[in-house]
Amino acid sequence: MTRFVIEREIPGAKDLTQDQLAEIAQTSNDAAASLGVPYTWVTSYVAGDKIYCVHDAEDTETILEHARRGGFPANKVTAVANEFGPHTAGGS
Amino acid sequence: MIGQSYADGVQLLERERELELLRAAVRRVADGGQGAGFALTGDSGAGKSALVDSVCDAADGLRVLRGHCDPLHTPRPLGPFRDLGVPELDSIGQKDVLLSEVCEQVYAAVRAEPTVLVVEDLHWVDAASVDVLRFLARRVESMPVLLLMTYRDVEIAPRHPARSLLGDVAALDGLASLPLRPLSLDGVTSVVGGTGLDPERVLSVTGGNPFFVTEVAKEPDLPMPSSVRDAVLARTAHVTPADFEVLQLVAVAPDRLDDRVLPKLGVDLPTLRRLDETSLLGRTANGIVFRHELARQAIESTIPPGGGIRLHARVLDALEQVEPREPAVLTHHAVAARDATRAAAYAREAAADAIRAGAHGEAAAFFEIALEHLDSATAKERAELLLALSFQQYMTSRLREAIDNVRATFPLWQMVGDEAGLAEAHAMVAVYEYYNARRRQAEDHLDRASAIAAAAGSRLTFGHARASRAYLAYMRSDATLTLGCLDQVHDVTEQEPEQFLVLRGQVIDDAHALASGDDAARGRLFDHMEVARSHGYDELASTVFSNLANLDVEHARYRQAERVLEESLPFTVERDIPICRHWQTGVRSRLQFVKGHWNAALEDAATVLDADGMPLATLWPHLVSALIPLRRGDEVPESAVEDAWTLAEQLDEPLRRLAVLAALAELAWMADREEPRLADAVALVPVLGAAPGAGWAAGNLAVWLRRLGFELDASAHVAEPFQLLLDGRCAEAASWWHLAGDPFAEAMAWTDSPLTEDRVRGVTLLDKLGAVGTADRLRVVLRQEGLATVPQRPRLSTRANPGGLTNRQLDVARLVARGLSNNEIAGRLYISPKTADHHVSAILAKLGLPNRRAVVVQASDLGLD
Numbered sequence A: 001m002t003r004f005v006i007e008r009e010i011p012g013a014k015d016l017t018q019d020q021l022a023e024i025a026q027t028s029n030d031a032a033a034s035l036g037v038p039y040t041w042v043t044s045y046v047a048g049d050k051i052y053c054v055h056d057a058e059d060t061e062t063i064l065e066h067a068r069r070g071g072f073p074a075n076k077v078t079a080v081a082n083e084f085g086p087h088t089a090g091g092s
Numbered sequence B: 001m002i003g004q005s006y007a008d009g010v011q012l013l014e015r016e017r018e019l020e021l022l023r024a025a026v027r028r029v030a031d032g033g034q035g036a037g038f039a040l041t042g043d044s045g046a047g048k049s050a051l052v053d054s055v056c057d058a059a060d061g062l063r064v065l066r067g068h069c070d071p072l073h074t075p076r077p078l079g080p081f082r083d084l085g086v087p088e089l090d091s092i093g094q095k096d097v098l099l100s101e102v103c104e105q106v107y108a109a110v111r112a113e114p115t116v117l118v119v120e121d122l123h124w125v126d127a128a129s130v131d132v133l134r135f136l137a138r139r140v141e142s143m144p145v146l147l148l149m150t151y152r153d154v155e156i157a158p159r160h161p162a163r164s165l166l167g168d169v170a171a172l173d174g175l176a177s178l179p180l181r182p183l184s185l186d187g188v189t190s191v192v193g194g195t196g197l198d199p200e201r202v203l204s205v206t207g208g209n210p211f212f213v214t215e216v217a218k219e220p221d222l223p224m225p226s227s228v229r230d231a232v233l234a235r236t237a238h239v240t241p242a243d244f245e246v247l248q249l250v251a252v253a254p255d256r257l258d259d260r261v262l263p264k265l266g267v268d269l270p271t272l273r274r275l276d277e278t279s280l281l282g283r284t285a286n287g288i289v290f291r292h293e294l295a296r297q298a299i300e301s302t303i304p305p306g307g308g309i310r311l312h313a314r315v316l317d318a319l320e321q322v323e324p325r326e327p328a329v330l331t332h333h334a335v336a337a338r339d340a341t342r343a344a345a346y347a348r349e350a351a352a353d354a355i356r357a358g359a360h361g362e363a364a365a366f367f368e369i370a371l372e373h374l375d376s377a378t379a380k381e382r383a384e385l386l387l388a389l390s391f392q393q394y395m396t397s398r399l400r401e402a403i404d405n406v407r408a409t410f411p412l413w414q415m416v417g418d419e420a421g422l423a424e425a426h427a428m429v430a431v432y433e434y435y436n437a438r439r440r441q442a443e444d445h446l447d448r449a450s451a452i453a454a455a456a457g458s459r460l461t462f463g464h465a466r467a468s469r470a471y472l473a474y475m476r477s478d479a480t481l482t483l484g485c486l487d488q489v490h491d492v493t494e495q496e497p498e499q500f501l502v503l504r505g506q507v508i509d510d511a512h513a514l515a516s517g518d519d520a521a522r523g524r525l526f527d528h529m530e531v532a533r534s535h536g537y538d539e540l541a542s543t544v545f546s547n548l549a550n551l552d553v554e555h556a557r558y559r560q561a562e563r564v565l566e567e568s569l570p571f572t573v574e575r576d577i578p579i580c581r582h583w584q585t586g587v588r589s590r591l592q593f594v595k596g597h598w599n600a601a602l603e604d605a606a607t608v609l610d611a612d613g614m615p616l617a618t619l620w621p622h623l624v625s626a627l628i629p630l631r632r633g634d635e636v637p638e639s640a641v642e643d644a645w646t647l648a649e650q651l652d653e654p655l656r657r658l659a660v661l662a663a664l665a666e667l668a669w670m671a672d673r674e675e676p677r678l679a680d681a682v683a684l685v686p687v688l689g690a691a692p693g694a695g696w697a698a699g700n701l702a703v704w705l706r707r708l709g710f711e712l713d714a715s716a717h718v719a720e721p722f723q724l725l726l727d728g729r730c731a732e733a734a735s736w737w738h739l740a741g742d743p744f745a746e747a748m749a750w751t752d753s754p755l756t757e758d759r760v761r762g763v764t765l766l767d768k769l770g771a772v773g774t775a776d777r778l779r780v781v782l783r784q785e786g787l788a789t790v791p792q793r794p795r796l797s798t799r800a801n802p803g804g805l806t807n808r809q810l811d812v813a814r815l816v817a818r819g820l821s822n823n824e825i826a827g828r829l830y831i832s833p834k835t836a837d838h839h840v841s842a843i844l845a846k847l848g849l850p851n852r853r854a855v856v857v858q859a860s861d862l863g864l865d
Helices: A018-034 A060-070 B016-032 B048-057 B099-110 B127-138 B163-171 B185-192 B199-206 B210-218 B228-234 B241-252 B259-265 B269-276 B293-300 B307-319 B327-336 B340-356 B360-372 B379-395 B399-407 B410-415 B419-435 B439-456 B459-475 B479-495 B499-515 B520-534 B538-554 B558-574 B578-595 B598-610 B615-632 B638-651 B654-671 B681-689 B695-707 B720-726 B730-740 B743-751 B756-769 B772-784 B807-817 B822-829 B833-847 B852-857
Strands: A002-009 A039-047 A050-057 A076-079 B036-041 B063-068 B115-120 B145-151 B175-179 B281-283 B287-290
Touching: A002 A060, A018 A039, A018 A060, A018 B259, A039 A060, A050 A060, A060 A076, A060 B259, A060 B269, B016 B036, B016 B048, B016 B115, B016 B145, B016 B175, B036 B048, B036 B163, B048 B063, B048 B115, B048 B145, B099 B127, B115 B127, B127 B145, B127 B163, B127 B360, B145 B163, B163 B175, B185 B199, B185 B210, B199 B210, B210 B228, B228 B293, B241 B269, B241 B287, B241 B293, B241 B307, B259 B287, B259 B307, B269 B281, B287 B293, B307 B327, B327 B340, B327 B360, B340 B360, B340 B379, B360 B379, B379 B399, B379 B410, B379 B419, B399 B419, B410 B419, B419 B439, B419 B459, B419 B615, B439 B459, B439 B638, B459 B479, B459 B499, B479 B499, B499 B520, B499 B538, B520 B538, B538 B558, B538 B578, B558 B578, B578 B598, B578 B615, B578 B743, B598 B615, B598 B807, B615 B638, B615 B654, B615 B772, B638 B654, B654 B681, B654 B695, B654 B772, B681 B695, B695 B720, B720 B730, B720 B743, B730 B743, B730 B756, B743 B756, B743 B772, B756 B772, B807 B822, B807 B833, B807 B852, B822 B833, B833 B852
Parallel strands: B036 B145, B036 B175, B063 B115, B115 B145
Antiparallel strands: A002 A050, A002 A076, A039 A050, B281 B287
């Protein structure tokens, strides 16, 4: 499976309440479960009027299918080329 | 893969001419911002969508907006516009906004940038979308938009909502129809080339239908399918039963199977991938559809009887859990799932949506569904639904059904002992019966309403019933009864000063006063109209206009009538008041008739007669349809005068009777024969003529009877110009009509003179007016009397024809008369300057004038002021 970063443009995203986010999460879980192929929703960040999501899937098509089933926009889908962080630092 | 449209991989054959036309139109939008509209027509499978796809793909950088009409039992109002994906339009039709404002909103959104706007499947269109499309169509040249519409012509019956839109495509500037023909043998050969199939055999089986031919060509090794259904089903040969049921699920959701219900229906991604191999399915913005309606129908036909119920129930359950809900779609599934409770509930919600959007035909259909499925409702609930249904039926001119449905509430009110409700229902039926031109029934119902309301102590209901009775009396020119009923209204409003009832009383009072000759009443009526508007009593305000315009025409105040109608007709359209729209269009047809704008008069008459105008409004349209061809020397439609006669009998109103008798007299005079129905006419002139405001109609009849050789009672009171004529002062009468603006009456006044040169002058004027038939009749008479130099019939080619201007041309001509340039005219009428120029040229030719200046100078004579 490949990891993808998805940008979703949702006006008023930062004003979503915890309850609303919980409902969205349930919808997303149901959508993922309905796919019948391997799929992992890793996490999502609400930032400004966008939601950034990290998903593991076999291909972009599957990411888009999940978005359709959840009723979410998927404005930009990019495969993650590399992941790095403070723990992967090396060199002098 | 899933996501492609049907047209991918489909070649467009034998559409070069259409493609070139459309591409040129796209270029004109991109370069100069000049718009155009096309209606693509053809059978299912003719390739309309494929052609549209091709145009959209090569759209020169233009924004592409695509909507299509719902293939539902009853469509969502404004559905195609909500689906366009334009944020400003996402929620139109769902708030309480006038349809006319919705039109403005769509217009603003669509013309914001150069656009290709596609609306497909007009054979499924709802009435509100038709209004919006007509609004856009009328302005298409002034927007940077290419409007593409598709439909199957065989499915557009006479009463179809799209009829009026298609009429516009035929009549308006900037719009054209593009029929798509089946493939020729060459075309079929191109498709099946290389497959080993015999092109002639394929052509014979498929009729050249592109979809069918393509399907056949995809599976050349299978036996030739004898129908599209077989061709489609052949492609599902390898589909498992479980997957096939998913195809059937998509088939029962004709608008689309919403993506968001796929989890609830248990349809996973591998299933969709497998089904993709059939090439039958496609993806829209938010759901799964069949790539072609023919394919959907083929799969749907495989659902066994009763199987559909289960499928629809599954889809319904799933859809109920997604927001926002679409009542029209839910109704469709609930009805098919035979779920009465949910069908009734959703139908009522859908009706409310339709009313908000101004889609009355759809609202009525939804109310009918609700009533059909209403199992355990109270009598009162049922009665209220019936009334709601009947109102929507009235709004679509289905008066007979509206009346029957209100009558169906009578036993229900009695069941619950609601006397006030019963009285109101009788009053409602009365109004519909009157619009249906059935006076006697209307009066009976009002009398019942009054009696029941009085007994029940419902003073306001009683007051309103008396006001309606006063109105009917006024229309019958019965002064005594009118004033008597108004006194009763006054008594009620002293006790219960309801503003609406007070205003109704004042309006009828002043209409009666104006009819009786009190000119100051005219100003008072305008005041009442303003008050009505400020209170939002739109229909009342509109009826003030209706009565004003009618009286102005009746009493030869033609310029004032024109100004009233200029303001009032658009008001009836904007506020959605059909009875007033029909009535005022009928009044305008009479006004154009007397002014000599005969083509325009016939246009207006046809609008009322052909487009379900309510019977009350059809009298003058019938008369105009008979008298204009008569005067022109063309064939007179036989039924026109008979229909007017029957109507006049039913209405039993002096002004209308006099008008029909005058028409019969004119017909008899032209044919030089006897008309038995005129036997009593001479005696009727003083009787009917004594009614308030009847001096004009009586005078007109008197003059025609005199031409037929009847002796008239000198005591009959007639209006001034007719009295002049009867007194033998023909030149003065002619001058009177000239000033008033009635060229035919003017010419006939000259011909009534004993002096030869006057009569010759009259005949010449008739020829100039286009009344060649009447002129010919007079030529015969003059020759019989021994006159040697009878003016000759003008040759066709030399005949200028001022009466030949259409309504559209009159619009342009009036602006020319005011001195506007082509650019200014284009701006006012939402057409291109080039089109304005064409109109001006045509107008000058018809009027026989050399230049625009001449139009300005002669504006008054031409009736353009």
